[in-house]
Amino acid sequence: MDKQTQTLLKYTSRSLYLSARILPRTIRDAFGIAYLLCRYADSIADTPLLPPQRRLYWIAKYPQMITHPDEKEQNELIKEICGSSDNPYEKELLENLPCCLRAFQALSPLQQQAVLEVARQVCNGMQMDLQTFPAENSGPIASLHTAQDLEHYCHLMGGAPGVFWSTLITQTVRLPIEKERLLLLGRNIGDALQIVNILRDLPKDLRIGRCYFPLEELSPLGLTPQDLLEPKNSPRFEPIKQKWIYWGLSKLQSAFEYMQALPKTQLRHRAAVAWPVLWTADTLYKVYQEQNLLDVAHRVKIPRRVIYKTMLLSPFVLPSNRLFAKWLENKMALFPPSANTL
DSSP: OOHHHHHHHHHHSTHHHHHHHHSOHHHHHHHHHHHHHHHHHHHHHHOTTSOHHHHHHHHHHHHHHHHSOOHHHHHHHHHHHTTSOSOHHHHHHHHTHHHHHHHHHTSOHHHHHHHHHHHHHHHHHHHHHHHHSOSTTSSSOEEOOSHHHHHHHHIIIIIHHHHHHHHHHHHHSOOSSOHHHHHHHHHHHHHHHHHHHHHHTHHHHHTTTEEOSOHHHHGGGTOOGGGGGSGGGHHHHHHHHHHHHHHHHHHHTHHHHHHHHSOTTOHHHHHHHHHHHHHHHHHHHHHHHOTTTTOTTOOOOOOHHHHHHHHHHHHHHTTOHHHHHHHHHHHHTTSOOOOOOO
16 A cells, blocks of 8 residues: 555444454455445445435445446546545545555555455445435434344444454465365454344434334334433343353354464464454453443443553463453353343
8 A cells, every 4th residue: 555545444443443453464455455445335325415225326336446446427526425424534534545546556466355255245235225225314213124234234343344354364374274264253243243243233223213223123112213312211122232241252152163274373463464353352341331321422432542552462362262262251251141031
């Protein structure tokens, strides 16, 4: 990546930038470019400047724009969505789609294929958003219907990126595990990363008309998506919260086998996988402890000192599968056995 795309990645990706920086150069560019392209798609899907049908039009067209850049099309898209963000770095990203597309063209054919596939899957997830939920602040809150809908959404928005980074690793490192097995483990880890985002962003999503938690689970508890706007209903929502916390933890269990498959000499790969896994476990526990998750004022976020402590301990822990396993086990041991019956 050139200096401009590196700056865009740094200021639009928050903690993910830390994982990108630690990756070996052989896959660092592909990882960063995939993030920027998916982030650009997210900006299209979320822009308040366009009605949902117009956003759907651009999201459906977006993967083709990556593989077959057209200057006229790019300029039309940029013109329509620029001005949708107050973040100066995201604004710069929106204005620099051609820069991101040129960086994509500089990747190897195998990496281009992997980046394009994850972009397609994420765009499918964004189409699901736009087809399921109303325009922001336009009326009643809509909800997914079934648990299978939520799992599928997690596969698209989290699992697919997990498959992507696992694919990049298999392209550069010889592993003592079948490729398909590693991809499955990567998908599980990505699912866990996505469900923790959905849990902690619940109050914010509700206020733009989106409830990812299914009606088939809300209704038996006498809840509607609209009821979740009231913090006083947090105790009634607790069984659903706990169900999906433990679903995320079950997916995160794949990290034990995943780390065993990564050679101990590949510390950069190991850190890039271990850090989001450990931070996800930390965040899930904060969600578990939060008794008022529906209150928009209660933002669930792990403190920076936890992030820095993880990074500081990594050189001493990550060369050992046993020590990493113990580290993650200790975090998971904070959760009591699940008694959820949903």
